[in-house]
Amino acid sequence: MTAIAGPSRRGPGHRRSRRHGPARRATSPRAALAVLLTYLSLVLASAVVVVPLLAIVLTSLRTSGEMAANGNPLSPPDDWFNLHNYKVAFTDGAMLQALGNTAFILVFSLLGTVLIGSMTAYAVDRFRFRGRRLVLTLFLVAALVPGVTTQVATYQVVNQLGVMNTHWAPILLYMGTDIVSIYIFLQFIRSIPTSLDEAARIDGASPLTIYWRVILPLLKPAIATVVIVKGVAIYNDFYIPFLYMPSAELGTISTSLFRFKGPFGAHWEVVAAGAALVILPSLVVFLTLQRFIYSGLTRGSGR
Template sequence: MTPTRVLKYASLLLASAVVIVPLLAIILTSLRTPGEMTTDPSPLSPPANWFNWENFQTAFTEGHMLQALGNTTFILFFSLLGTVFIGSMTAYAVDRFHFRGKKLVMTLFLVAALVPGVTTQVATYQVVNELGVMNTHWAPVLLYMGTDIVSIYIFLQFIRSIPISLDEAARMDGARSLTVYWRIILPLLRPAIATVVIVKGVAIYNDFYIPFLYMPSEDLGTISTALFRFKGPFGAHWEVISAGAALVILPSLVVFLALQRFIYNGFAAGATK
């Protein structure tokens, strides 16, 4: 076996371990009891009882996972709805219209994506507070709705593959720009919309920082912040947190496995069209 092939397989094994080992640690820890965690805190130690589901029950009930799932669903729906419309309209305007500062607009989007988010958090917090949406569902919705450059790029690549002759034919029939967008462009963007919804939906579902900072009330907890209930000033119930993390991972894992072909096809089509 050549050194190149050895290096290739070694890198693949290392990358697989980086992903699998934390998941294995979560599963093993979630099946252990508090006593086992005290005597042997190693996250990779096997449990004495492989059918110990008490931690899952505790995480589901005391973590108010159903309420958190409802809050997360609300935020996901409106955030993704805004992302799709804002992103697709932006890409439509950039590709189909000619105006001064067109390149400047795309450059500013790129610059905004390169600026570390932590450097603007003080100003962002003040803006959200002034809008009066602090500690409500709408605070994270407004922040997530700001379309990122990746979503615009995906929409832009698909719109460029749509013949301009369709726009011209519609305009000859008296259609205006908004009608062309709604009746022609948007229906043809379904693969791109599926890709953006899946990619950004998973990011929103897993985000902890924004819900924790802008929705401090316990009854507004999301899937990601609900687990923080089991972290106290004198320690953490890691067995319960691990069980809750397994419950949180399961829905996103199922959705990803079911819809992964849309992600790969969307990126591949957007790159080649």
């Protein structure tokens, strides 16, 4: 009995290991190759982002003599604590004034974008009116039209409004041309049950009260997403401030950095220091609040 039972217990397991062994060996190289390609792509993507930043930092710490002797942007500086270029960029480049102008434009633009975008999304989603589908279609068409093709008409409108060469010109343009924020708010509002609106309406709340007391507090993830995405875009924008605020006193950080090409056109170490001053605030804010961007976008699209 023992001799018969032994092979019967061992046989199937033994045959199973022989049957699945070649398949395991065949898939193992593919899995290893997939892991290798994944890490290789991550390394290359990181290098594309990190190498330019490293070049800017290293160049900003070098002197003009070092730049003349060796033009390699990745060469290390002789003095790692050389902050003279930052001092020149901050004082002679008026970066403090530019940072104040950028902050003023940023605050009012984001405030208007949040209010206009959330109100528009609330009206489109909660109210049924004639031409509602047409409005949504026009929003989509406006998002697909390149902004450069309408700049002539936009410039004339801004000039007629009398806000040319003021802070309000870019503020009005940033508030009125952001279709993406409307769609982000729209996705979130669609996930809010209409029963909350009905309960508030039974208690005597008006549509504006429902928006302010019920809808807007529930849009905090969407507001965080819009503020971060839109804020980074405004902070890095060069075209609108350069075109609609040509005065040097109204320059933002992007246009002030561009004006370094005049007195500091050949001094790349000073230009790199100015670029580092521009990059640092947005980089810190993005790295600190990046989880709000990803969670806000995924929550808005997944509901």
